[in-house]
Amino acid sequence: MNILSKIAIIRGISLSKFEMQNYEPLTKWFDVTAYYPIKHQQDVSIINLPKKRLRSFECIIGCPLSVLMEYPLRLIGYREAMIGLVKELKSYDLVHTAETYNGYSYQAVKAKEKYGTKVVVTCWENIPFFCEFPNMRSYIKKKVRGNADLFIAITERAKEALIYEGVPEEKITVIPVGIDLNTFKPREKNEEFLKKFNLTKDDFVVLSIGRLVWDKGVFDVIYAAKRLLLDTELSDKSIKFVFIGAGPEEKKMRQLINKLGLAEMVNMAGTHPYTEIPMIHNLADVFVLPSIPVKDWQEQFGMVFAEALASGKPVIAGESGSIPEVVGDAGILVQPNDPLSIYREIRRLILDDVFRRKYEGLARQRAEKVFDPEKIALRMKTEYEKLFE
Numbered sequence: 001m002n003i004l005s006k007i008a009i010i011r012g013i014s015l016s017k018f019e020m021q022n023y024e025p026l027t028k029w030f031d032v033t034a035y036y037p038i039k040h041q042q043d044v045s046i047i048n049l050p051k052k053r054l055r056s057f058e059c060i061i062g063c064p065l066s067v068l069m070e071y072p073l074r075l076i077g078y079r080e081a082m083i084g085l086v087k088e089l090k091s092y093d094l095v096h097t098a099e100t101y102n103g104y105s106y107q108a109v110k111a112k113e114k115y116g117t118k119v120v121v122t123c124w125e126n127i128p129f130f131c132e133f134p135n136m137r138s139y140i141k142k143k144v145r146g147n148a149d150l151f152i153a154i155t156e157r158a159k160e161a162l163i164y165e166g167v168p169e170e171k172i173t174v175i176p177v178g179i180d181l182n183t184f185k186p187r188e189k190n191e192e193f194l195k196k197f198n199l200t201k202d203d204f205v206v207l208s209i210g211r212l213v214w215d216k217g218v219f220d221v222i223y224a225a226k227r228l229l230l231d232t233e234l235s236d237k238s239i240k241f242v243f244i245g246a247g248p249e250e251k252k253m254r255q256l257i258n259k260l261g262l263a264e265m266v267n268m269a270g271t272h273p274y275t276e277i278p279m280i281h282n283l284a285d286v287f288v289l290p291s292i293p294v295k296d297w298q299e300q301f302g303m304v305f306a307e308a309l310a311s312g313k314p315v316i317a318g319e320s321g322s323i324p325e326v327v328g329d330a331g332i333l334v335q336p337n338d339p340l341s342i343y344r345e346i347r348r349l350i351l352d353d354v355f356r357r358k359y360e361g362l363a364r365q366r367a368e369k370v371f372d373p374e375k376i377a378l379r380m381k382t383e384y385e386k387l388f389e
């Protein structure tokens with residue numbers, strides 16, 4: 001029986017603390033290293049794992065021809081493939097990547113062919129045959145689907161997408177991602193953060209965190225805010241909306257806020273470091289993200305839902321993609337693209353204390369049951385070790 005001791009976690013430009021908190025507990029049992037390219041998107045300094053940077057195929061100037069020849073030409077210039085990664089993986093027993101269409105997942109199966117390395121692929125994508133048209137991603141997906149040893153789908157919808165694409169069901173297990181329950185937990189509203197966002201303890205705060213794109217239902221939230229402002233039964237309530245995030249619709253959102261006379265009610269607060277997100281969640285009385293499914297995207301998981309639940313916040317979510325699986329009976333689902341439903345649910349949470357407290361309790365209970373990263377890491381450990389039996 002082979003012994004599993006060294007694991008490489010490959011996440012490319014998206015290596016982040018919010019996902020790696022699920023892998024950090026693995027260091028109790030294994031030697032774990034995370035790989036990512038020099039050009040990356042997130043602050044990796046807060047990740048409690050050994051890390052190693054490699055050049056990406058966007059940075060091929062000056063790279064020896066012998067290295068470039070190691071990979072098919074279709075990979076050159078592809079940002080998620082990393083120069084020298086295959087050779088790096090020689091010393092690892094197991095490589096854990098993300099998504100079948102990423103260049104580094106292809107490199108992982110090349111390492112398997114050369115060195116016998118086991119390959120595990122986590123899949124978030126829940127739209128069958130996503131990127132399945134004649135390009136390099138189609139080639140990569142086919143290669144990875146046929147050669148990976150195990151697929152970890154984070155939701156049942158992601159599992160179904162893999163089955164449709166031809167992955168044998170016995171090679172798929174469903175394990176969600178988790179949240180640090182000691183960091184994301186119910187707390188009193190922090191005075192410093194209240195001042196930072198021009199809020200008071202008496203404000204009823206509606207929080208939304210995510211990219212400012214139409215698909216996240218951001219305009220529907222603004223329209224719901226206007227409807228709440230017009231509600232005479234709420235005239236004695238101080239209701240404030242806070243948007244955290246950035247994106248292409250920010251300018252149009254600001255224009256709509258001004259047009260509807262909501263400048264005093266809605267705060268477009270921009271982006272904030274991940275280390276501040278737990279305190280921001282605890283400013284909220286309700287978390288709202290009414291995502292809308294579109295042709296080439298539907299909500300795959302939504303880490304912010306798990307964060308809000310762990311923080312003990314009632315959650316209002318759009319019925320998009322995998323959201324119902326994530327929030328379960330601890331969240332309130334609304335029809336996508338329906339500001340009136342959002343307004344009605346927020347209104348009920350404001351006026352009905354018993355109803356609100358019910359969802360506060362359900363939220364934390366679900367987080368402890370489903371999103372504990374220690375339990376998730378233990379499940380991954382079990383799946384890893386099965387590959388070496």
